[in-house]
Amino acid sequence: MATISTAFDIATGALDADQAALDIVSNNTANANTPGYTLEMPVWEQNDSVSLNGVNFGMGASLTGAESQRSLVLDQAMQQQTQAGSASTDRLTALDQIEALFSGATSTGTDTSQSSGIGSDLSNLFDSLSSLEGSPADTSVREQVLSAAGTFASDLNQSATQLTSQRTSLDQQGISVVNQANALLGNIAQLNLQIESTSPDTDAGTLEDQRQQDLTNLSQLIGIRTVTTENNGLTVTTTGGALLVSEGQAFSMTTGEVGGEAHFYDSTGDDMTSDLTAGGGELGGILTARDQDIPQTESALDQLAYSVASKVNSQNEAGSDLNGNAGAAIFNLPAGATAANPTGSAAGIAVVMTDPAQIAAAAAGQGSSDSSNATAMAGLGNQAIVSGSTPTQYFSDFVTTLGSLVSEVSSENTAQQAALTQLQNQIGSLSGVNLNDEAAQLETLEQSYEAASKLFTALDQVMVSALNLGVETTYS
Amino acid sequence: MRVNPDYMTGLVGSLDATSSSEATLTEELASGSRVNSLSDDPVAAGENVLLSAQIASDDSFSQTASSTQSMLQVSDSALSTVVSQLTSAISLSIEANNGTMNSSNVQSISNQLAGIRDEVLSMANTTYLGRYVFSGGQGGTTPYTLNTTVSPAVATYQGDSDVQYLETPNGQKVQLNVPGSQIFSAAGSNVLGTLNALVADYATGTPSSTATADTAALSTALGYVSQQRVLIDNSITRLTAAQNYTQSEQTQLTSVQTNLLQADVGQIATQLSTAETQQTALSQVIATMGKQSLFNDL
Numbered sequence: 001m002a003t004i005s006t007a008f009d010i011a012t013g014a015l016d017a018d019q020a021a022l023d024i025v026s027n028n029t030a031n032a033n034t035p036g037y038t039l040e041m042p043v044w045e046q047n048d049s050v051s052l053n054g055v056n057f058g059m060g061a062s063l064t065g066a067e068s069q070r071s072l073v074l075d076q077a078m079q080q081q082t083q084a085g086s087a088s089t090d091r092l093t094a095l096d097q098i099e100a101l102f103s104g105a106t107s108t109g110t111d112t113s114q115s116s117g118i119g120s121d122l123s124n125l126f127d128s129l130s131s132l133e134g135s136p137a138d139t140s141v142r143e144q145v146l147s148a149a150g151t152f153a154s155d156l157n158q159s160a161t162q163l164t165s166q167r168t169s170l171d172q173q174g175i176s177v178v179n180q181a182n183a184l185l186g187n188i189a190q191l192n193l194q195i196e197s198t199s200p201d202t203d204a205g206t207l208e209d210q211r212q213q214d215l216t217n218l219s220q221l222i223g224i225r226t227v228t229t230e231n232n233g234l235t236v237t238t239t240g241g242a243l244l245v246s247e248g249q250a251f252s253m254t255t256g257e258v259g260g261e262a263h264f265y266d267s268t269g270d271d272m273t274s275d276l277t278a279g280g281g282e283l284g285g286i287l288t289a290r291d292q293d294i295p296q297t298e299s300a301l302d303q304l305a306y307s308v309a310s311k312v313n314s315q316n317e318a319g320s321d322l323n324g325n326a327g328a329a330i331f332n333l334p335a336g337a338t339a340a341n342p343t344g345s346a347a348g349i350a351v352v353m354t355d356p357a358q359i360a361a362a363a364a365g366q367g368s369s370d371s372s373n374a375t376a377m378a379g380l381g382n383q384a385i386v387s388g389s390t391p392t393q394y395f396s397d398f399v400t401t402l403g404s405l406v407s408e409v410s411s412e413n414t415a416q417q418a419a420l421t422q423l424q425n426q427i428g429s430l431s432g433v434n435l436n437d438e439a440a441q442l443e444t445l446e447q448s449y450e451a452a453s454k455l456f457t458a459l460d461q462v463m464v465s466a467l468n469l470g471v472e473t474t475y476s
Numbered sequence: 477m478r479v480n481p482d483y484m485t486g487l488v489g490s491l492d493a494t495s496s497s498e499a500t501l502t503e504e505l506a507s508g509s510r511v512n513s514l515s516d517d518p519v520a521a522g523e524n525v526l527l528s529a530q531i532a533s534d535d536s537f538s539q540t541a542s543s544t545q546s547m548l549q550v551s552d553s554a555l556s557t558v559v560s561q562l563t564s565a566i567s568l569s570i571e572a573n574n575g576t577m578n579s580s581n582v583q584s585i586s587n588q589l590a591g592i593r594d595e596v597l598s599m600a601n602t603t604y605l606g607r608y609v610f611s612g613g614q615g616g617t618t619p620y621t622l623n624t625t626v627s628p629a630v631a632t633y634q635g636d637s638d639v640q641y642l643e644t645p646n647g648q649k650v651q652l653n654v655p656g657s658q659i660f661s662a663a664g665s666n667v668l669g670t671l672n673a674l675v676a677d678y679a680t681g682t683p684s685s686t687a688t689a690d691t692a693a694l695s696t697a698l699g700y701v702s703q704q705r706v707l708i709d710n711s712i713t714r715l716t717a718a719q720n721y722t723q724s725e726q727t728q729l730t731s732v733q734t735n736l737l738q739a740d741v742g743q744i745a746t747q748l749s750t751a752e753t754q755q756t757a758l759s760q761v762i763a764t765m766g767k768q769s770l771f772n773d774l
Contacts, residue, residue: 032481099514105521106511108528108733123529127536133642134544134652137607137615362613369607369615369653371640378643381533396525403518410515421486428480435481439770 004466006050007459010060013047014452017063018445024066025441032433036213039431040066040205068203069431072228075212078423079226082219083239083280085420088413090285091293095406097166098289098297101159105399118159118301119399121152122308122391126381129374132361136371137322142356149312149330153349156305160347163294163301170290171262175255177283178264181221185236185250188214192233193248200231208232223279240275242266261290293405298346300398305349306342307386307394309333312377319360319373327360327373328353487762494755501748510739520736527733530645534726537645541719544642544652547604548712551653554602554609555705557595558659558667562698565592565671569691572678579681586678593671597622597631600660600668610656611635619656620668628676631668633657644718645725651711654704665693665700 021042031037043066047059104117125148131141191211195204204211211234218224223239229247236245243251243266251267263273264283277287309331316327334348353359362370386394480486504510514521571577572585600610600620607615612635619635635656641649660667670693677687 096513103513105514105525106509106516106737108509108524108737119525120528120532123532127533130533130643131536131540133640134540135547135605136640138605366638367611367613367615367617367636369611369640370613370638371642371652375641375643375649382647392526392529396522399514399525400518400522403514403516403521406513406515407518421489424482425480425486428482429478432481434478436770437478437481439774443774 004459004463006057006059007462008456010058011452011455011459013060013062014455015449017044017061018449018452020063022442022445022449025438025445027066028433029435029438029442032435032438036209036216037206037433038068038070038209038212039433040068043067066205068205068208070203070208070212071427071430074423074427074430075215076226078420078427079215079219079224080280081416081420081423082216083223083284085413085416086220086282087223087280087285087288088409088416090282091289092285092406092409092413094166094170094286094289095293095409098163098293099402099406101162102399102402105395118152118155118304119392119395121148121155122381122395124148125152125308125312126378126391129381130378132359132374133371133378136361136374137368139356142322142359142361145359146330146351146353146356149353150351152308153305153331153351156301156346156349159301160298163298164347167261167290167294170286170294174262174264174283174286174290177221177281177286178253178255181218181283182250182252184214184218184221185245185252188218188234188236188245189248189250192245196231196233196247202232204232219281222276222281222283224281238266238272238275239279240272242268242270242272242275297402299343300401301346302337302342302344304346304386304391304394304398306333306337306339306345308380308391309345309349310339311380311385315373315377315380316360318364318376320362320364320366320370321360322357322368324368325358326364328358330359483765484762487758487765491755491758491762494751494758498748498751498755501744501751504739504744505741505748508739508741509737510744511737523736524733527729527736531726531729531733533645534722534729537722538719538726540642541715541722545712545715545719547609548652548708548715550602550604551609552705552708552712554599555659555701555708558599558701559698559705561592561595561599562667562694562701565589565674566691566694566698568592569674569678569687569694572683573688573691575683582678582683583681586675589671589678590675593629593668593675594622596660596667596671600656608635609653610659612653612655612657613638613640620660627679628672631661631672633661642715645722646718648714648718650714650718651707654707659701659704662700665697667694667697667701670694670697 021044024040024042028040043064044061045064047062049056049058051057102117105119107117125145128141128144128148132138132145135141188211191207191214195207195211198204198207215224215226215234215236218236224244225237225239225241227235227237229235233247234245235243235247237243242253244253245251253267253272254265254269255262256265257263258271263271264276266272273287273291276283277291278284310333313329313331316330319327321327330351330353332348332350332352334344337343337345337348359374361374362368363372363376366372381392382390384390384393389397503512511517511520511524568585568588572582577585597620601618602609608617608619609615611617611619614635617634620631620633623630623632633656637655637657639655640652642652643649661669670690673686673690674694677684677690
């Protein structure tokens, strides 16, 4: 038979449960702005009913704990999207810097004093040679040829130097990214141990929040894959499969230098630079810019420098200078550079000719007023001497290719960021703390707490009535 | 349905995007150019490189053509002097040949012809900016020297037969000089040689037996000099035409370039105004939303 004290128990249980739920609501509200915090919902459970004389009596409710509102699928998607997003962001940053080196290509006007980059250097060089056709013996026109050649060489040098220094700074960024990632690996291993010992079977709540937050941060840095293991542990590998964290152990990545470039190694000493390049994250973006975009730009400049310098040189060598001597080289190219492998030409190109009289405007053996070799040199500007294009056409194609690449990566980045925002919204709608929800819950819990308290008062009256057996005021 | 309670981040993100688009639009307005970095319009940037190169080359050709034209004009006026000198030489010779003159008059004609020869010689040795214009490729060498110790005197050509050309941006070649050997001492119309012969013909006071033939040869030579002068005149005309063409091409290309890169001010202003409206709206949304919370009503 049901007793009044049972009713008291039920009311007490309700008060306890309400209090616990209020704790959860308070905790949610307090952590509304904590990064990585996952909304916790109280888990209510109906107590087992008691059957007395064939009648079922409910035994109230209790709270079994708080449950984090987490979706591992969304978390995984978030990690991958973060990797892709931050890779394209970092690559775009690097590309923007490369692009800025050639922004002169967008300037207009024929004012030669205004620096409009390698494109106008090229036209100045060939235009000065064509001026030489009209007055081959004029020293000031000859000076102009040398000065145009000098500007062309020094602009190429400058671009090459800036690309090299950008490569160095990307190297340093890469190393610092790996150091940050190593620190996170340690944290994750630590959290793995704690989670395995405290909640091997269920969601680990705040510990799990921290681990997920670390994984998101790690995804920002490098490309990773995660596998959940037994006892709620987590194995982290790079996208290439190199082990980073297993259970409670972190396997730090190391860096080293190969040929003046930073390379990255896994814990067993294998070079995984190319895996990390393809993997994404900041490091992926940095390495893509360093190993793909900058070398492409450099090799285009090298090709241009080598072709123009060697063709102009050999044409000048084919003629006679102002004093009737055989022409000499105008440009100096690095010793190892060849047509097939012009590496280093842009950085190393220099004007060696100092005496404008040495420019061979005349054809071999002709007098100082002859300008047929100058015509031939000026004509190089309209010949397909650089990889099947004229020098200006080649530079124009280079500018278009570079611009398209930047614009492509930029749109890709916009799309990645939009996808990331989408995912953040999905995760937020599941795991975010909505203060209005919490306020509503608070109100509901407050009322149910009040109701349970009222229940006490009422039960108290009932008890008094029972004790006094209907006689008033004897006992109250 | 639950929505992402952290809408503020999204709104602020949109606000950032609007601000950045405002910055881009303002930059376009300020610079007047819609392409401020390669990625704004890669194809236009590439096209601009080609256009700029062509414009620069047109501009440079115009300047080269101007200075070259001065040189051609100097050559032309030298030849014009030669033609008028030769004309008077021919009439002097005809006068001497008609047999009505006494010997001192014939000798005086010989002297006058020597003067004309010297004048023609100095014209053949004309310089422009310190360079001889009629010595072929040897601009530093005096084209003709005269040896008067022998009779008849001998003028020797010391230049070469080199011809120079200026290539126009369209690849046309314009001839810039005629070697002296082709004007003043060409085989069959040797101006200086004939003049020297005539001077010797009349030097004794009696026209020699070759005087008439030499006079006829001088007429032939005159005709030949005029023909050579036409070459120079043609070059001047072609150069002027090429210069006009490049100048008009330059104008045209500049306008193409302007069209290619010029910012459409009206369009940008409209976009800017839209962006501003959007920004204001977003700010108001953020301000309003930020105030609303159920906690306020508890």
